[in-house]
Amino acid sequence: MPELPEVETTLRGIEPWLVNRTIRAIEVRDSRLRWPVPDAVGKAVGQQVLSLQRRAKYMLINLANGCLLIHLGMSGSMRVLAGDTDQHEQEKHAPGKHDHFDILVDGCTIRFNDPRRFGCFLWLENPAMEHPLLAALGPEPLSDEFSGKYLYQRSQGRKLAVKNFIMDGKVVVGVGNIYASEALYMAGIHPLRAAGKISIARYEGLESAIRDVLARAIRQGGTTLRDFTSSDGSPGYFAQELLVYGRAGQDCFQCGAKIRQKVIGQRSSYYCINCQH
DNA sequence: ACAGTAACCTGTTTGC
DNA sequence: TGCAAACAGGTTACTG
Numbered sequence: 073m074p075e076l077p078e079v080e081t082t083l084r085g086i087e088p089w090l091v092n093r094t095i096r097a098i099e100v101r102d103s104r105l106r107w108p109v110p111d112a113v114g115k116a117v118g119q120q121v122l123s124l125q126r127r128a129k130y131m132l133i134n135l136a137n138g139c140l141l142i143h144l145g146m147s148g149s150m151r152v153l154a155g156d157t158d159q160h161e162q163e164k165h166a167p168g169k170h171d172h173f174d175i176l177v178d179g180c181t182i183r184f185n186d187p188r189r190f191g192c193f194l195w196l197e198n199p200a201m202e203h204p205l206l207a208a209l210g211p212e213p214l215s216d217e218f219s220g221k222y223l224y225q226r227s228q229g230r231k232l233a234v235k236n237f238i239m240d241g242k243v244v245v246g247v248g249n250i251y252a253s254e255a256l257y258m259a260g261i262h263p264l265r266a267a268g269k270i271s272i273a274r275y276e277g278l279e280s281a282i283r284d285v286l287a288r289a290i291r292q293g294g295t296t297l298r299d300f301t302s303s304d305g306s307p308g309y310f311a312q313e314l315l316v317y318g319r320a321g322q323d324c325f326q327c328g329a330k331i332r333q334k335v336i337g338q339r340s341s342y343y344c345i346n347c348q349h
Numbered sequence: 350a351c352a353g354t355a356a357c358c359t360g361t362t363t364g365c
Numbered sequence: 366t367g368c369a370a371a372c373a374g375g376t377t378a379c380t381g
Contacts, residue, residue: 074374106357106376129375146375147359170359188358190375205376232352241376248374297374298361338354340372 074144076213076246077289078300078308079129082150085303086182089152090121090133093177102172105192106145109173112195116140121177128209128245132200133175139200140175145190152303153181182303210244213282218244220276227267227275234270235263236337238282247282250295250317253342255281257316262348263341264334288313316342 074082095116103109119135126132133140144150153165156179165181167174173193175182184193196203211217226243227234235256238247247255256263258281261274270278289295294308297318301307311318315325320333324344333342 078374104358143375145358146373186358187360188373188375190357230351236352239375250374295374300374337352339375 074129074146074148074294074300075248075251075289076126076129076286077251077292077310078294079126079131079144079246080290081294081302081308082144083124083126083131086131086150086152087124089180089182090124090175090177092121093179094118094120095135095175095177097174097176099174099176100172100193101167101174102189105172105186105189106143107192107194109193110195113140113193115195116175127201127206127212128241129248130206132196134200138195138197141192141194141196141200141203141205142184143192145186145188145192147188147299148184148186148191149299149301150303151183151185151301151305153183155180208242210240210242213244213246213286218279218283220272220279223275223279224270224272227270230267232267233264233336234261234267234278235341237267238278239337239339244282246286249339249341250297250314251282251285251289253317254285254315257343257348258285260348262345263336263343265349316344318342 098113098117100109115138116135119137122134124133129143131142170185170187171183172186173184227237235252237243239252259278261278289310292308292310293302294300295310296307316331319331319342322331324331324347327346329344329346331342331344333340
């Protein structure tokens with residue numbers, strides 16, 4: 073479910089409820105996530121939240137003595153349950169089946185739900201960016217480090233499909249299966265084209281397509297295909313702006329040809345054979 | 350180093 | 366209608 077825009081939407085939703093607040097408790101009901109939730113997350117209790125940030129699809133809650141790292145995996149979401157956790161509120165907010173952990177602060181409970189359990193909840197010692205999960209990540213696609221020239225240089229000599237190339241977090245982070253198809257369509261590049269056989273000019277077009285589609289999706293609160301909701305429970309509205317993703321057999325908006333669907337690197341990909349080369 | 354595949358897990362949709 | 370297979374927004378680990 074969550075790609076960069078959905079993670080950004082979630083982060084923005086929980087941020088004002090956490091910054092400058094003290095973490096009163098962490099309740100882990102089911103520690104069986106991607107990796108077992110370590111007891112060390114308890115180090116956050118009693119600490120004040122300094123800031124929140126997103127790196128790739130990870131959310132980081134920064135504290136003076138380390139940081140809490142959360143990933144939503146394929147099916148994760150977070151909710152803000154307003155109200156202090158007295159007995160009455162506890163009953164009103166009885167945890168559901170896949171509500172695996174809560175972060176309690178004054179004024180609200182932040183609740184993590186993840187049916188498929190591909191998400192994670194970890195404690196990172198400072199400096200968090202040196203943690204193995206974060207250290208090898210490529211640039212943020214909305215930052216100045218990311219450019220067409222950069223993509224071109226990184227792609228030289230590489231034979232894998234360009235779609236797989238831009239979905240590799242060591243190349244650039246945050247481009248998931250939906251937005252990879254969308255950006256390649258917008259840039260007119262066939263998803264199966266070998267990464268190393270694309271000109272710098274076309275990579276510049278791809279760079280701007282990636283920036284554009286991600287920025288617009290953030291503005292719409294992300295894409296809700298089936299079950300993504302932001303921290304107030306509302307869906308994202310970018311699905312109505314999708315140009316190719318999920319549109320197999322429908323008409324291309326540019327040329328009218330039927331949109332194709334093909335599995336590339338184990339993921340469904342959508343493209344127009346007329347408009348993408 | 351690179352490229353391709355299997356794996357983690359549950360819920361929903363699709364197809365016979 | 367029922368059941369099994371296929372599929373789903375991510376990422377790591379393993380293979381050759």
